[in-house]
Amino acid sequence: MRHSIAVWLGALLISAATGASAAAAGLREVQALYLQIAQPERPVLSNLDPIPDDLGQAGAHLAIADNNTTGGFMGYRFVLDVVRVAEGDLQAARAALADSTAQYVLLDMNAAQMSELVGDDAARLYFNVRSYDDALRGADCRASLMHTLPSYAMRADALMQFALKKRWTDIVMVEGNAPEDALFAAALRRSATKFGLKIAAEKTWIFDGDLRRQAGAEVPLFTQDFGDYDVMLVADEHNDFARYLSYNTWLARPVLGGDGLRATGWDRVNEQWGAAQLQSRFTDLAARDMLDVDYAAWAALRAVDEALIRTKFAERDAIRSYLLSDLELAGFKGRPLSFRAWNGQLRQPIGLTHASALVAMAPLEGFLHSVNELDSLGADAPESQCKAFGG
Amino acid sequence: MRLKKPALLLCVALMPTAGLGDEIWVSNEKSDTVSVIDVDTLEVVREYPVGERPRGITFSRDYSHLYICASDSDSVQVMDVATGEILHDLPSGADPEQFALHPNDRLLYIANEDDAVTTVVDTETHRVITQINVGVEPEGMAVSPDGKVAITTSETTNMAHWIDTETNTIFANTLVDARPRHAEFTDDGSKLWVSSEIGGTVTVFNTADQSEITKIAFEITGVHPDKVQPVGVELNHDNSLAYVALGPANHVAVVDTATYKVLEYVLVGRRVWHMAFSPDDSKLFTTNGVSGDVSVIDLSNHKAIKSIKVGRFPWGAVARPTE
Structure with missing residues (x-):
């Protein structure tokens, strides 16, 4: 507990410093927050695959670096704050959110905590980067919560x-x-x-x-x-x-x-469709393989960047509607990625992989859909239980 | 089939030096070779080993040297066209993917995909003149016919960067649709064509003021729009038609450059990357990465007349005329 507060304060101090320097340079600044509530780590039999301490955050940092390269040419920069709070401490997460002026918030916590935290807030835009939960995209969906991680x-x-x-x-x-x-x-x-x-x-x-x-x-x-x-x-x-x-x-x-x-949603063996470049950028940054939560965090901030550029830095509501209707994000999976208008889920191919190769990329050939083949994966519009998106 | 192989070997034995007819040279990304196709016989007549993961290739003005982006060897190789020998490597920066030779026949502008820079190399002194910071994953490269402007497209930043070759600094950045992969100037230098692979479009710019003239979209019956992914763009000899390779859509679009209307789509091999015209402008050769072959399109009727097996993952293509 003490440890996580220290990290949190550290993050705020860093953000204050970077914020000041950006303002001095006369750059437009886009603030993003990575908010994590630690989850109990389940003991498993094997010691082979520890969960990386920077899971998700490393993906967010890579997206910030990618975005800021573009920003360098266009006069803006993204600033990311990372706040990590202890297991179950929704109160601390709420406080961190209240203290933050970021309009774009990545949530790394369980489904119940996300629903609770997002509630009816229409001032910010949230991205689920950690939970596969189907109910969170269905009956428990939230109008301000997008999902870049695929669902179960x-x-x-x-x-x-x-x-x-x-x-x-x-x-x-x-x-x-x-x-x-x-x-x-x-x-x-x-x-x-x-x-x-x-x-x-x-x-x-x-x-x-x-x-x-x-x-x-x-x-x-x-x-x-x-x-x-x-x-x-x-x-x-x-x-x-x-x-x-x-x-x-x-x-x-x-x-x-x-x-x-x-x-x-992502695996170290993805290398086609330009993925090798993303993998090597990530490995250079994080000194480990990119995992699906990292990819979800990366995709969320890349999507925000793309929406801001294409709308000439519109406000939050216009960004949300751009993401839900016009986005075509290059995501290194062979097809443009977009968000489903009925529940805010990122449409994306799902890789089927084993330890050393990609076996297939779903949707597989022959699984047709009247609008978008990617919608043959997961809850489609007619069956969606989500009402918050006007469905 | 059984007869063919000895015949091919014989050709190789009899013609160790450059052939007599016009040729198309093709880089094979996953077999680390360059295949040479005879334009008259439409057969592979030679194959040369080169560095790792060859992609962009281009000839020196007199066709005596071939420059090869050996991406995974982190170098640009220089091949003696007469013998097929690699003469030397040029310093290129990491992971060179594509490049363009300045009209002065001396400077190479190289996109370094992993490093977000464009490297300018002097092919005579073998020295790096400068490196220019560009967007993430630079790929497409072009130099204007008058040599004054170099273009780098960056795939993740979604921009065409306009570089003043006098100062080697960027003077303009123009946004295009997602994942721009190739840039091509018209012969008079007045327009620039840029393909966007994930956006599925080609943007045409007025080079005088970098303004967008039009954006061309593609639609093929029976092919999902997501699979229409423009990569290579080539303009024919009088620039009246543009040919756009559409990647996993397995088609090449033919575009009228006056109206910017797509006239037709020609079915070729799988995952079509880049193209080269035969020196007599009668045929177009396309590299098809996934099917590992080169399609030959007859330009009189826009029909694919043959596919030629080359190495694994053919990528770049360039024509070598006979004198």
């Missing part, structure tokens, strides 16, 4: 399109114990129905021993009950046990989700 539904639909394309129609599923696993599993079930597939059997992960020693013995038995099937879906958002499934299943079958085929 978008990720589930990408996997399901792939299963259908491969004709892996006999599907089983293993679900983990975390609340996030239940949400993703629910999205996978809805997605199966949407694409006319059926999940024939489901099991919940029950082991609590150290699988690093026992996987070879336990997983074959656990998966033997499924009988024959084409493909196994795994809902394990923390990659706790999923990493021990591949090569240990009773039958030689592919695993989708978890540590099998991953469905993400």
